[in-house]
Amino acid sequence: MDFFNRIGDTIASATQEVSEKAKDLTGVAKLQYEMRTKEDFLDKKYLEIGKMFYDANKDVFPEEYTELFDEVEATKARIEQLKEEIAEKKGSKTCPKCGAIIGNTAAFCSECGAKIGDIFEEEE
Ligand SMILES: [Zn+2]
Numbered sequence: 161m162d163f164f165n166r167i168g169d170t171i172a173s174a175t176q177e178v179s180e181k182a183k184d185l186t187g188v189a190k191l192q193y194e195m196r197t198k199e200d201f202l203d204k205k206y207l208e209i210g211k212m213f214y215d216a217n218k219d220v221f222p223e224e225y226t227e228l229f230d231e232v233e234a235t236k237a238r239i240e241q242l243k244e245e246i247a248e249k250k251g252s253k254t255c256p257k258c259g260a261i262i263g264n265t266a267a268f269c270s271e272c273g274a275k276i277g278d279i280f281e282e283e284e
Pocket residue numbers: 255256257258259260269270271272273274
């Protein structure tokens with residue numbers, strides 16, 4: 161009788177161990193999920209810091225940032241170029257003051273309010 165009781169206890173404790181491990185795994189998955197969420201959050205914060213640093217230092221920046229800042233400037237210029245090309249293809253134009261895409265017949269820029277006709281006349 162004692163023998164069967166002991167087997168019963170062993171089975172019971174083994175079952176409990178398995179369910180404890182399953183609980184542990186759920187715990188691990190939860191921790192891993194939180195870790196990934198925190199890593200994503202950190203990436204966003206670094207991005208924010210980078211943008212803030214760039215805006216605050218774009219005129220005078222530490223020498224070791226030259227390459228990065230040049231790449232940012234070149235990319236921004238290319239984006240402006242692409243915006244203009246896209247606007248042209250779509251039969252619209254970009255505001256010469258702020259770069260917003262505006263309709264071909266628009267008299268004012270919907271973004272900055274610049275009077276478009278005047279600006280174009282000034283340019284000609
Ligand atoms: Zn504008």
